[in-house]
Amino acid sequence: GQNIDQPTEMTATEGAIVQINCTYQTSGFNGLFWYQQHAGEAPTFLSYNVLDGLEEKGRFSSFLSRSKGYSYLLLKELQMKDSASYLCATSNTGGFKTIFGAGTRLFVKA
Amino acid sequence: KAGVTQTPRYLIKTRGQQVTLSCSPISGHRSVSWYQQTPGQGLQFLFEYFSETQRNKGNFPGRFSGRQFSNSRSEMNVSTLELGDSALYLCASSSQGQTNTEAFFGQGTRLTVV
Numbered sequence: 001g002q003n004i005d006q007p008t009e010m011t012a013t014e015g016a017i018v019q020i021n022c023t024y025q026t027s028g029f030n031g032l033f034w035y036q037q038h039a040g041e042a043p044t045f046l047s048y049n050v051l052d053g054l055e056e057k058g059r060f061s062s063f064l065s066r067s068k069g070y071s072y073l074l075l076k077e078l079q080m081k082d083s084a085s086y087l088c089a090t091s092n093t094g095g096f097k098t099i100f101g102a103g104t105r106l107f108v109k110a
Numbered sequence: 111k112a113g114v115t116q117t118p119r120y121l122i123k124t125r126g127q128q129v130t131l132s133c134s135p136i137s138g139h140r141s142v143s144w145y146q147q148t149p150g151q152g153l154q155f156l157f158e159y160f161s162e163t164q165r166n167k168g169n170f171p172g173r174f175s176g177r178q179f180s181n182s183r184s185e186m187n188v189s190t191l192e193l194g195d196s197a198l199y200l201c202a203s204s205s206q207g208q209t210n211t212e213a214f215f216g217q218g219t220r221l222t223v224v
Contacts, residue, residue: 033212041217042114042200042215042216042217042218043153043200043202043215044215045212045213045214048212087152087153089153096141096158096160096165096166097143097155097158097166097168098143098155098213099155100145100152100153100154100155101152102150102151102152103152103153
């Protein structure tokens, strides 16, 4: 089966850096996604990691360690608009499905 | 390029009724996945269709069903509605349905069962 754990809520200050962790257990691992979802809106794609290491994309970076079943999303220079839920999701080979964690609600305060 | 379109956006139904939700994927996308989103559970996978074939199904009762048409549009049906079916139903499309590709989500249909 597949299981994903991530913190329920986090709070950070505007301009700061925040790291959102995700641990997973899955068979036939075929990559890990991060999505952002603002309240009342559809999730939007942020990143995809299939190999170990750090992928950087502007203010957002995502890290993967397959041996540890661990990923994190790093958000730098936080802005108020970054207040949203961040969803960690895994895909598996041949399963044709992406499984999502419950999401981490990030509150950015001034 | 138009995004993923879901209709209706909001729906109120009574227990015991049935409901059909529609999803039009991005033009050219052949894979459509459906998810149920509730505050406590997050996104729960319902099923995935590719070229009119259901390739995977989540752990939902048989009251939840779906189909995909030749133009890739998809519908999901919930029969004998229960209060617990109240949720946001999201569909997502991707080009080939490979599990390593980005999915594009619609705005969802918010179903309320009373």
